[in-house]
């Protein structure tokens with residue numbers, strides 16, 4: 001007890017695991033259903049979680065089936081949103097960030113029962129937080145695929161673009177032709193700047209926390225929604241939406257369906273009955289077809 005107290009005082013955080021009873025209670029509380037994929041989106045209030053959940057489900061913000069968006073979170077409740085499309089066996093969860101709660105960063109993962117999920121999206125808008133790091137660290141412990149996603153890329157790029165336009169227009173050293181030519185490429189420059197700034201900042205945060213480098217997916221709600229609905233528009237900016245959807249399904253599929261060499265005691269012929277095994281294979285085929293359709 002004294003050691004635990006001293007460790008905490010010295011910034012060494014305890015590694016805790018839920019008891020089997022807690023684990024079972026969490027499965028029940030989140031209405032975990034065998035044969036479905038359970039994806040969590042975690043992040044600070046206002047980072048765009050509810051919008052992202054809506055986009056993944058192909059649901060427009062502010063419509064009847066949509067998760068509520070654009071208000072300040074005040075509750076600790078995790079929102080559960082089954083995919084409305086009958087052929088997609090996915091359930092999406094909207095998980096409020098630690099900033100809303102009185103939970104310590106290191107305790108957040110267990111307290112929110114994030115260990116039951118098949119994949120977790122760590123969503124950030126501007127600020128990458130200590131909770132985000134704690135989620136990534138815990139995902140490693142639990143072997144849960146985690147995806148770092150930056151939201152609102154359309155908005156962020158538009159802001160960078162506006163600043164660039166201002167500086168080109170203010171630059172007295174440029175003649176008219178030079179200004180015109182720079183203004184023509186300003187969107188591409190803004191996108192590149194946004195990509196490199198985001199990657200550098202995440203890389204630094206991960207390094208400072210002793211975590212290895214990882215991919216960052218840059219997305220916008222509207223582009224993701226269109227991608228899920230397979231409706232490409234010219235007016236929206238598409239970045240990593242397709243890649244994220246594909247990798248997400250791929251990772252969840254691999255987690256549930258390890259290659260034969262890693263299967264525990266014959267996954268299909270022992271642990272599952274014939275009927276559920278064939279249902280599981282069917283499910284995988286459907287999910288795989290869905291992922292391919294997104295490509």
Ligand SMILES: Nc1nc2c(ncn2[C@@H]2O[C@H](COP(=O)(O)OP(=O)(O)O)[C@@H](O)[C@H]2O)c(=O)[nH]1
Nearest residue numbers: 045046047048049050051069070152155220221
């Ligand atoms: N421009 C833009 N705005 C977004 C995007 N995602 C969310 N928003 C806006 O950001 C605000 C907060 O989003 P919300 O989904 O409610 O965030 P939550 O509090 O994390 O659930 C809302 O006004 C959304 O319309 C996006 O990709 N692009």
Ligand SMILES: [Mg+2]
Nearest residue numbers: 049050068069
């Ligand atoms: Mg929300």
